[in-house]
Amino acid sequence: MAIIRNVITSASTALSTSYASITVGTNTPFPADCLISHVDLEMDTLSTATEVTWYLCRDAEGDVPISNEVTSAIIDQGSGSALGGFGAAINVAYAIDTDAGTTAGELYVRAKVDAATPNAIARITVEVD
Secondary structure, three states: OOOEEEEEEEOOEEOOOOOEEEEEOOOOOOOOEEEEEEEEEEEOOOOOOOEEEEEEEOOOOOOOEOOOOEEEEOEEOOOOOOOEEEEEEEEEEEEOOHHHOOOOOOEEEEEEEOOOOOEEEEEEEEEEO
């Protein structure tokens, strides 16, 4: 069987020094069973933020995490650009669980930055047999 890869993207979401939920899967739902292989955030208004603390979860409140909380350095594009981001391989098996507050086809990246209020777009790469 061939492995099908798909990148599921969020809308731009404002971040701050408190956790915010970035909804991923609204327009392109997650498959019922898949392997989540990679998460990345693109910051389009970086300002003074240098790191982001994040985790992946099943619910918007962040009560049902499916990954560990990680603090990642934001890679700044430099040259005065306000753009930056990070990427992380996570390799987490995922299945929809309505008992855990999962909205069918959606996951959430809970994220906060160390300073300022950048906007971020989340991209999650999934693999399905």
